[in-house]
Amino acid sequence: MKQSKLFVKSRKEVQSEETSINAQLLLKAGFVDKLMAGVYTYLPLGLRVLDKIKNIVREEMNKAGGQEILMPALTPKEIWVQTNRWENFDALFKLESNNHEYALGATHEEVVTPLLQKFTFSYKDLPQAVYQIQTKFRNEARSKSGLLRGREFSMKDMYSFHTDEEDLNRYYAEMEKVYEKVWERLGIGHITVKTYASGGAFSKYSHEYQTFAPVGEDLVYYCPKCKVAINKEIIEDLEHACPECHGKDLEEKTSIEVGNIFKLMTKFSGACNFNYTAADGSVKPVIMGCYGIGPSRLMGTLAEIYNDANGLIWPKAVAPFQIHLLSLGDRDESVQNEIMSAAQKLYEQLTAAGWEVLWDDRVQASNGEKFKDSDLFGIPLRLVLGKQSLQAQSVEVKLRNQENGESLPISEDLEKKLKEIYNNYAV
């Protein structure tokens, strides 16, 4: 993509009130725009990041046998009354029109349970797992910290349905591995831990996935030996001991909840009378589990963690582009033209080879502006074509997370070299 055509330029300044790093950087770089508290527009660069996160999540859910569906965001009051959450879920956005009441989906047990009920009759129809990546609405009393806590946000929610608890446990254990794979692919595997949290009425624990970060609004106690954590809310019940090794050597950490998995058991199937016929002819309730991941919150988390004084530093799995190609301006018009045509050629060559390239082809922008934008955007590989490199028939290559780059000759080999450098990119 050519940067001269890019909708939304970066800003030099953003409101000083907005203190969270992710909000500062994402607004400054023009990745998102805020419409109101906790509600954001994803602009072209930001949307590419969000979509990449969603796709990683999607791929892993598919591998785990999940089938993607898309449920409505607009839901009737009645289904929430049935599960007793019309009154009890106080962040529910409610609306009324023509004497009918509705809720905007804050979570989708109320939709998915009757949905599966329609098509599930026998143990032969189980197990089953469906998921969606949907916009969720929660009327948070206090949305905050940029993308970390929105009132409208993206969520992947998967629901699994089983004949019995053993099968749920099997799948639940499988999902733990799947989740770890997702964190790894997103570049936060080393700072994201399974965290014991309250399990509600039906199971002892649920699990959250908490990513360590200074801005995190959660407080967890980390057991370095088991590499798990315990949420503050249940630490008293556990007498400050790790539930796995019972050790008391725990580190207090602030963290961001990026996902959770929860054994719902019969909480919703019971409320909806969702039963199946077993092999022996008996009628039994369906056992459920649910598994959430917040892609928009993850985008905020990554921005929060991966940055420096100059801007964002995206992990390559989610960066909006792989290569940021800068063609510098020069006072000499013929040199300038040469730079532009060399850049054009390189841009076409790399794009044809499958690289995702953002080419800063602006002639009116100053060179300083181009460098600043490049740092701000956080694209892994930066290629610079200027007078110096042109004379040497080379291009300057630098990784976003490294101080110095190197000069590579523009030749048949260039692409292979770039691949090497790119593959060595740390995150």
Next chain:
RNA sequence: CGGGGUGUAGCGCAGUUGGCUAGCGCGCGUCGUUCGGGACGACGAGGUCGGAAGUUCGAGUCUUCUCACCCCGACCA
């Protein structure tokens, strides 16, 4: 939802004890000069001072109400 803070040009901000035609920087437009880390000059466009009511000869500035946003706390199924 409790506490604190902030609303002035597209963006970031200044505006003194109430006083004349409301300023600065960025950005934007035209022209020219620039060109390896957010260049420079000249000229120019751009404002219901968040909203409502009030006090006053006079309100961006004072009072009351209200809305929005940010931060701390509570909440987070």
